[in-house]
Amino acid sequence: MYSPTTRLLTILELLQSHRQLSGSQLASRLEISPRSIRRYIVMLQDMGIPIEAERGPDGAYYLGRGVKLPPLMINNQEASALVLGLLVLQAFHFPVELVAIEGALAKLERVMPEALLEQVRALQAALSFNVVASPTTLQPSIVARLSLAVHKCQSLSMRYMSLSGTESTRLFDAYGIVYYQGFWYAVGFCHTRRDLRTFRLDRISELQATDHTFDQPEGFDPIQHVHNAFATMPGQYPVEILLETSMSHVQQVLPPAAGSFEATPAGILWRREVADLWPTALLLLKFDFPVIIRQPPELRTIMQQLAAKALRLSEE
Amino acid sequence: MYSPTTRLLTILELLQSHRQLSGSQLASRLEISPRSIRRYIVMLQDMGIPIEAERGPDGAYYLGRGVKLPPLMINNQEASALVLGLLVLQAFHFPVELVAIEGALAKLERVMPEALLEQVRALQAALSFNVVASPTTLQPSIVARLSLAVHKCQSLSMRYMSLSGTESTRLFDAYGIVYYQGFWYAVGFCHTRRDLRTFRLDRISELQATDHTFDQPEGFDPIQHVHNAFATMPGQYPVEILLETSMSHVQQVLPPAAGSFEATPAGILWRREVADLWPTALLLLKFDFPVIIRQPPELRTIMQQLAAKALRLSEE
């Protein structure tokens, strides 16, 4: 704590680990005059470090937000947490700039004490994450803009290429972003299709926030919806099924995203649209309450086929 | 970049973002004489920052490892990556000291530019990880020691409390650590039971590395093993089904957690143990390839019931 430079760093460190400190506190810790502390504060500010001050009694200096990040003073524990975090991001193909992850990793690993690095590497080698490798890469900037739009409830205009390869522009209210089996998806309401939809992020080519805002539906669970969306890709068959049970039971068994539910005297009328009827058919077999198929007739045919298949399986 | 004090920090920053820099490069960047650079290097070294040098042509200065961490100079991108990493660690209940995560988070968030922080917070709020919340906490120190033992192939002596509540001391060769459905497990060879075993980390109370070392088996996949261990949990129905398709197709349709798969001339033999046969029965109806039920006979009965149910549904 002798040279001016170390003093400067010490002040920075003190301000980083304490919420706020008064000039006299700093002065006594560094054993220099308060006047010099004020001078150091100015020096730090000149360096772009946003030190702010509260005046008056109980006034103090504290770190504010700037445009640039000040040098971070971290201890060993924190460093290993940081490295581990970065490694996890890498393993999960998190939508963050790779350069950023690698840059931060390089900086940290280059200066970490040997013993610490060994510990972290051991953890890294020993831990197995249950991760499906993602075959595609996606642009972090898209994810960043998307998440901001989710946060601010801004509708989005985007260009999307469907799995079949056709590209289209859609107006979309994003409710959440979900990682599911190696891919990242945006879940929300598609104005073009007027339905809840799931879009794979790596198939979005353009994304633009609009002025239009929307209301986030209460209690919507993006994960649930993605799970469900995989069983029920939206499409051309209008399905109408009468569930002879209570609404509360339905809500336990089916996610809100599964379609619309209407209470009728005969039971709960469940409506949705699907391209593939098979998942719905299987779903119906799962239920432990009586079910009546209203629409479409094709679903009855599929049920017959399922019955035949089940019978065949039971005999062989 | 004018005062001597700021120059020191600039040199540090340059050394952190570049792998290595020669004295003359540094001198021209800071617009001071090479002699002064040399002096600054000494000052940094005196401050405990391990700057090392390569002599001769193409010689240069570079950062080495010390006992203490130097101030980290990071940019905005790197900061958001770091914060995200920490958030993920938190979400996954990663075995890292909570204090470390929170300390680092506090330091980073306190100084991050407003816009950046908002972006990260938005991401955090929008992203849904498919994570099961862990009901237990575990000691990071145990994980650290365990992972070191995995790395160094040291046998471990540990006290473990089984699910039934009996405590025992075991000699254990840890092969890996796996996160599976909200819990952390150590996978390896248990000398006491003379078998591959899986131990939940939060049930380990004492852990001690021994002098004894072991050989890590070639090509052992800890995740695979945990999956298997769960698929073959003692349920009462041993299920054995012949899937008449290729192994690669099976792997696309079924997760590794579904059980064990064995290639036979007739097809893939799928074995698992379950307590409830219904989910398996429904699963079989999903497949688009021929399937033969070998075991148990009860599964055939269930298939008949399913067939009846499907038929009933198709008629109404």
Place this chain on the structure above:
DNA sequence: TATGATTAGGTCAGAATCAGTCCTAATTAA
């Protein structure tokens, strides 16, 4: 083996910086 580029460091004088001690002003909570 010779050469040149580089780090390492000693020395010295003059310039620049820094620290402390005075001040005064502005701000703000009690």
Place this chain on the structure above:
DNA sequence: TTAATTAGGACTGATTCTGACCTAATCATA
């Protein structure tokens, strides 16, 4: 109002820093 705090000007003397000019040591390459 009062007291505590930040903010900062001015001066002086001590300290430090800088650049210039040295000499060694090291090491890759021609």
